[in-house]
Amino acid sequence: MKKNSILFSGLVVIFIFSTLALQAEKLVSYKTHFKFYSHTSVEDIEANNYAAVGTIDPESGVVVFSVPMQGFEFEKALMQKHFNSGNFLNTKKFPKAKLKAQITNLNEIDFTKDGIYPAMVEGDLTIKGVSQKIKEKGTVTVKGNQVTVDSKFNLTLVDYGISFVKGKPSTNVAKTVEVTVKAEY
Amino acid sequence: MNPKKKKIIKIAAILIVVGLLTGGGVMLYLFNMPHRNVQETSTDYSLSSTELVVEYLKSSDAADEKYLAEDGDSKVLEITGTVKKISEDFKGQKVILLQNKSDEAGVRCAFTTDTNPHVTSVKMGEIHTIKGVIRSGVSFDPDLELYENAILEKCDLIK
Numbered sequence: 001m002k003k004n005s006i007l008f009s010g011l012v013v014i015f016i017f018s019t020l021a022l023q024a025e026k027l028v029s030y031k032t033h034f035k036f037y038s039h040t041s042v043e044d045i046e047a048n049n050y051a052a053v054g055t056i057d058p059e060s061g062v063v064v065f066s067v068p069m070q071g072f073e074f075e076k077a078l079m080q081k082h083f084n085s086g087n088f089l090n091t092k093k094f095p096k097a098k099l100k101a102q103i104t105n106l107n108e109i110d111f112t113k114d115g116i117y118p119a120m121v122e123g124d125l126t127i128k129g130v131s132q133k134i135k136e137k138g139t140v141t142v143k144g145n146q147v148t149v150d151s152k153f154n155l156t157l158v159d160y161g162i163s164f165v166k167g168k169p170s171t172n173v174a175k176t177v178e179v180t181v182k183a184e185y
Numbered sequence: 186m187n188p189k190k191k192k193i194i195k196i197a198a199i200l201i202v203v204g205l206l207t208g209g210g211v212m213l214y215l216f217n218m219p220h221r222n223v224q225e226t227s228t229d230y231s232l233s234s235t236e237l238v239v240e241y242l243k244s245s246d247a248a249d250e251k252y253l254a255e256d257g258d259s260k261v262l263e264i265t266g267t268v269k270k271i272s273e274d275f276k277g278q279k280v281i282l283l284q285n286k287s288d289e290a291g292v293r294c295a296f297t298t299d300t301n302p303h304v305t306s307v308k309m310g311e312i313h314t315i316k317g318v319i320r321s322g323v324s325f326d327p328d329l330e331l332y333e334n335a336i337l338e339k340c341d342l343i344k
Binding site: 028033095 | 215216217218219220221249250253254255256257258259272273274275276278280293295320321322326328329330331333334336338
């Protein structure tokens, strides 16, 4: 009886460790770069963020990014204040943006073999509490133990409830901004 | 025109010019307003990394309300904790993770190109106090399946 319970606890320990080992395979990135770029005839505006966290599950192909919105830095302080404010991104109420997507061509990507793989992702992007479906392209680069993800896509601000009817932002901020993503896992 | 009327017009003209100059000056100042210098801003709260983590895990809404500002110039904190990790971000800024043993998460402190050299002397496992502006708090993210650290930027070591 005692032998059995020892055997049982042994199995439980093995089970816990094996699940932990499986979870550990998920790739985590704390080194990221998100860039917004807006172009109009009046001016070009750029904002950079280096504080997002991302994960990729090579088994399921699920890609997640969580972006702290107050981490976006603009050249001009006033633009940064506008960006954070209630009528733009309301970052006090919605401190994080989230991307949760699925790599749809996972069978074409080998995370264990060096190479540059084009990736297709489909999922949801949530900004300011508004979720929209996205379907974008990216690149997965595998080199040694290092996995890097790159992507560039366009965002239409009004889709996320961000619009300007009058004033400087309505003429100086593009309706569609370009987002560049880079993450090292 | 009588001299009285002339005088009134003259004063009005001067007032308009002064008004325009002041208005224009204010606009120009606002447009080119420099970023807040976090290190020269007085500290709003001093606490340990554990205290901040516990406060956020208890209620992230209440903590966001307390620490985050609507215009992005959020609270300036001095956080004391154990150095768990030293790394660098894509901007070349040094990043120190302050996290005490047995805490679910920590405080990720990003330095600047100016304060980077101060990190050279920092070693893993040491206890340090770091001052910076909070950008976001601690929370468990079910999609990432991990605890997100609080984010502090524009950091420097406090002697």
